[in-house]
Amino acid sequence: MRVHPLRLQRSSLYFGLVVVALASSGLGGAAHAIDAARQSTLTSLVRQDCGSCHGMTLKGGLGKPLLPDALEHLDADSIAAIILNGVPGQPMPAWKGLLSAEDAAWIAQQLKEGFPQ
Amino acid sequence: MKRREVLTGLVTAVVGSATLELGPAHAQAGAAAAPCLAATGSLGVIIERASGSVLTVDWDRRMVVGRIEGLGDLSHASAVFSRDERFAYIFGRDGGLSKIDILAGRIANRVIQAGNAIGGAISGDGKLVAVSNYQPGGVRVFDAETLAPVCDIPAEVGNGVRSKTVGLVDAPGQRFVYTLYDAGQIWIADFSGWSGGQPRVTRHANIGKLPYDASITGDGRYYIAGLFGEDGLVLLDLWDKPATPRRIVDGYGRGEAPLPVFKMPHLEGWGEVAGRLLLPAVGRHELLAIDGMTFAECGRVATHGQPIFAVVQPGSPHVWVNFAHPLNDTVQVIDARTMQVVHTFKPGPAVLHLEFTPRGNEVWISVRDSDRIDIHDTQSFERIASIPARKPSGIFFTARAHRIGQ
Numbered sequence: 001m002r003v004h005p006l007r008l009q010r011s012s013l014y015f016g017l018v019v020v021a022l023a024s025s026g027l028g029g030a031a032h033a034i035d036a037a038r039q040s041t042l043t044s045l046v047r048q049d050c051g052s053c054h055g056m057t058l059k060g061g062l063g064k065p066l067l068p069d070a071l072e073h074l075d076a077d078s079i080a081a082i083i084l085n086g087v088p089g090q091p092m093p094a095w096k097g098l099l100s101a102e103d104a105a106w107i108a109q110q111l112k113e114g115f116p117q
Numbered sequence: 118m119k120r121r122e123v124l125t126g127l128v129t130a131v132v133g134s135a136t137l138e139l140g141p142a143h144a145q146a147g148a149a150a151a152p153c154l155a156a157t158g159s160l161g162v163i164i165e166r167a168s169g170s171v172l173t174v175d176w177d178r179r180m181v182v183g184r185i186e187g188l189g190d191l192s193h194a195s196a197v198f199s200r201d202e203r204f205a206y207i208f209g210r211d212g213g214l215s216k217i218d219i220l221a222g223r224i225a226n227r228v229i230q231a232g233n234a235i236g237g238a239i240s241g242d243g244k245l246v247a248v249s250n251y252q253p254g255g256v257r258v259f260d261a262e263t264l265a266p267v268c269d270i271p272a273e274v275g276n277g278v279r280s281k282t283v284g285l286v287d288a289p290g291q292r293f294v295y296t297l298y299d300a301g302q303i304w305i306a307d308f309s310g311w312s313g314g315q316p317r318v319t320r321h322a323n324i325g326k327l328p329y330d331a332s333i334t335g336d337g338r339y340y341i342a343g344l345f346g347e348d349g350l351v352l353l354d355l356w357d358k359p360a361t362p363r364r365i366v367d368g369y370g371r372g373e374a375p376l377p378v379f380k381m382p383h384l385e386g387w388g389e390v391a392g393r394l395l396l397p398a399v400g401r402h403e404l405l406a407i408d409g410m411t412f413a414e415c416g417r418v419a420t421h422g423q424p425i426f427a428v429v430q431p432g433s434p435h436v437w438v439n440f441a442h443p444l445n446d447t448v449q450v451i452d453a454r455t456m457q458v459v460h461t462f463k464p465g466p467a468v469l470h471l472e473f474t475p476r477g478n479e480v481w482i483s484v485r486d487s488d489r490i491d492i493h494d495t496q497s498f499e500r501i502a503s504i505p506a507r508k509p510s511g512i513f514f515t516a517r518a519h520r521i522g523q
Contacts, residue, residue, distance in 0.1 A: 048167075048467070048485070048508075049442045052380050055210055056167065056192035060233060061251060062281065062298065062329065062381065086377065091327070091345050093377030098443055 034106040042099075042107055043116050053091065058115055063092065068114050079108035157202040160219055161472070161514035163483065163490060164194045164207070165507040171196075171207060172506055173219050176474050176481065176514055179492055179502045183222040189213040189229075195236045195511050198518035199261065200243035205513070206261070208237040214248055216264055219515070226264045230257050238287040241521075245308060247285060247293045254279035256295055256306065270318060274300040284331025284342055284384065286522045288355050296328045296342045303331075303342060303353060303362055321362045324351045329399075332384040333522035341365075343384050345399055352412055365412040366405055375400025378423055380441035386428035387436075391453040395436045397424035404438065406456060416456050421447045426470065430495055431477035435459070439468045439482075448482065450498070460498050464491050472512035483509035 034042070047056055053063035064070065071079060083104040086094035095104065110116060159177035169189050173182040188194075190211035197206050204225060207215040212231035215224055233252035239245070239261060247258045255271040272280040280297035288294045291309040296302070301324050307317040326346025333340045333355070340353040348370035353362045382397035389409040395418070398405050404424055406416040422444030428437050434453045439445065445467050450460040467485035473495070474480075482491045483506070490504040490512070517523040 049379065051192055052442075055190070055233070057190055057211075061193065061210065061235065062283070089346070091329070091378060091381065093379055095377075095379075097377070098379075 033102045038103070039106070039116075042103055043110075046107055046110075046115060047117075058111075066111050066115070068112060071111055076105065076108040076112050079111060080104040083107060155220055157219055157515050159515075160202070161481075161512065162196050162205050162207070162217065162219070163481075163506055163509050163513075164191050164196070164511040166191045166194065166485075166510040167508040169209075170507065171205075171217060172509075173217075173222060174490075174504070176479070179504070181504055181506075185217055185222060185224060187224065188215050188227075191510075193235065193510070196513040196517075197237060197239040197246070197523065198513075198515050199239070200518055202515040202518045205515075206237065206239065206246050208234055208248055210234060212248075212250065212252075214246070214259065214264060228259070228264050230259070230266070235281075235283060236285055238285050238293055238522075240287055240293070240308060241289060241291050247287075247306075249282045249285035249295055251281040254281045254297075254299070256282055256285060256293065256304075258293075258306075258308075267313070268315065270304075270306055270315070272297050272300070272304070274302070283329060286331070286333040286340065288333060288340065289337040289521060290355075292355070294331075294333065294340050294353070294355065296324075296331045298328060301325055301328060301346075303328075303340070303351065305355075305360070319359065321353070321360075324362050325349060325364065329381050330384045332387065334394075335388050335521060337521040341384065341394075341396070343382065343396070343399065345378075345381070348399075350396070350407075366407060366414045369398060369405055369414060370401065376402065376423065378441065379443065380423070380425060380445075382424060382441075383426050386426055388429045390429045390436060391434050393453055395427050395429075395451065395453055397427055397438075399423075404436070404451065406453070418451050418456050418458065420451075420458070421449055421461065427451075428471055428473070429453075430473055430480070431475065433477055433495070435495070437471055437480060439471060442467075445469075462498065465489075469510045470512050472514055475514065475516035481512050483512055485509060 053061050054066050055061045058066040084096040086092045159175050161174050163172040170184050170186040172184050175182050189209045192210045194209050205217045212229050212234045214228050214230050216226040218225040231250040234250045237248040244261050245258050246261045247256050258268040260267050272282050274280050280300040282295050283298050285295040293306045303321040305319040325344040328342040329345045331342035338356050342351040349367040350365050351362050352365045353360045378400050392409045394407040395404045402420050402422055404418045408415040422440035424438045426439050436451045438449045446465055447463050449458050452459045464484045465487045469483045469485050471480050471482045480493050485508050490506050491500050492502040494501050
C-alpha cells in the first residue's frame with residue numbers, strides 16, 4: 001500500500017471543505033436560486049453524465065446508487081458537499097470547478113426527493 | 118435447404134410488411150414475389166441509450182436500416198455478434214441480455230439476467246455468451262442459441278462479499294477473462310473441453326487498486342487492466358500458461374495530484390500501432406505510449422482533455438481519441454509514429470463513441486447531445502454524411518464478429 005503525500009493533503013482539504021459546507025446555513029436555501037433553464041441543464045447533466053457511473057436511472061453502476069432509499073443516511077447538505085468536493089481515494093470527482101454551491105444544493109435536494117426525468 | 122427456407126421466409130415477411138423493417142437497400146423494388154437475399158457484412162447496430170432502442174445501420178450505404186425498441190436501460194450498453202453476423206447480443210445496464218435478429222429487424226430473444234450489468238463477450242466458438250454483472254457481482258454465461266443460463270460464476274472474494282466485474286473479454290482457447298473492480302483481481306474462466314457445470318477458474322489476486330476496465334489485444338495475447346486507485350496498468354500474457362500478471366508503467370502520475378476524472382476511460386478499441394500501444398492516462402490529459410515489446414513507457418501525448426476511447430484506425434498510424442465531460446465536444450487524431458496531434462475537430466457536445474468501417478476508410482462518431490451520427494472520411498477528415506439517431510452512444514459493426522476480444 002502506497003500513500004501519496006498529495007492524496008493525504010487532498011483528503012485533509014476535503015474534510016475541511018465539508019465542515020465549511022456543513023456550517024454554511026445558506027446552502028439548503030440556495031436551491032431556490034436555480035431557474036428553470038438551469039434546472040433543465042442540471043437534470044440532463046445528472047441523468048447523462050453522472051449517469052455514466054451511477055446509471056441513467058441512478059440505480060448505480062461502478063458508482064453508488066443515487067435513489068432516495070440509497071441516500072437516506074445522508075442529508076442534502078452532505079450530498080451537496082460530496083458533489084462539490086468528491087470522495088478522496090474513490091473515483092467520485094470534485095465537481096466544484098463545474099458546478100456552483102447552488103447547483104449542488106439543488107441537485108442534492110432533487111436526489112433526496114427522487115430526481116426528475 | 119433449411120437455411121434457404123429460413124432466408125426466403127424472412128424476406129417474404131419483410132416484403133410483406135412493405136419493406137419497412139429492412140428498407141429499400143435490402144428488398145429490391147419490384148421483387149415482391151421473388152425471393153430476395155440479404156447479407157449482413159456491412160451492417161451494424163447503434164445504441165440509443167435513453168430510449169431503450171437500437172438502430173440497425175448499413176455503413177456501406179451510410180443509412181439507417183431500422184429501429185428495434187423495447188430493450189430496457191441501454192446506458193453504457195454494448196454489443197457482440199454471432200459468428201454468422203446475423204444476430205447481435207445487446208448487453209443493457211439493467212441486466213437485460215437481448216438477442217437481436219439484424220436481418221429480420223426484431224428481438225429474437227431477451228432475458229433479464231441480473232440487476233445491474235456492464236457488457237459481455239461471446240466465446241471463440243460462438244456458442245457461449247458471458248455477461249459481466251455489478252449486481253450480483255460476477256459473470257453469468259448463456260447458451261448463444263437459446264439464451265438459456267448454462268453457468269453462474271459469482272465473484273466471491275471471501276465472507277460472502279461479491280465484487281463488481283469489469284473488462285470481460287473472450288480470449289483464445291475458449292476462455293473468458295475479466296477483472297474484479299472492488300477486489301483487485303483478474304479471473305480466467307476456461308471453457309475448453311467444458312460440457313456443463315463450473316469451468317476451470319484461475320484467480321489472480323492483488324493486481325492493484327480499483328481496476329476499472331480492461332481489454333485484450335487483437336492477437337489475443339495481452340490482457341491489460343487499467344487501475345484507478347494507483348498509477349499503473351496490469352499486463353497478463355495469455356499465451357503463457359500459467360499466465361502471471363505484472364505491473365507496467367508504474368507511477369506514471371509521477372506523484373502529481375490527479376485531475377478530476379468526470380468519466381472513466383474505456384480500454385477498448387486500442388491496439389499496437391507503429392510498435393506502440395496508446396492508452397488513456399487516468400486523471401491526466403494525456404495518452405500514454407507503451408512500447409509493444411518491453412511494455413515500458415515510451416512517450417506521452419498531451420491531449421485536449423481526459424481521454425476516454427483511443428481507437429486505432431485500421432491500416433494507418435492514426436489513433437482517434439474522444440474525451441470526458443466537460444471537454445467531450447472534441448475529437449483528436451494522433452499519429453503514433455510522431456506522437457503529434459495531426460487533427461482536431463469539434464462534432465459538438467457529448468461525443469461518446471467512434472467506430473471505423475472495417476478497412477478504416479470511414480469513421481462513424483456518435484454525438485449524443487445533437488441526436489446525430491457523423492460520418493467522416495479518414496483521409497481528408499471531412500464529414501461526408503450525418504444520420505439522425507436518438508441520444509446515440511455505442512456503435513458496433515458486424516465485422517467485430519470475427520475479431521478476438523470484440
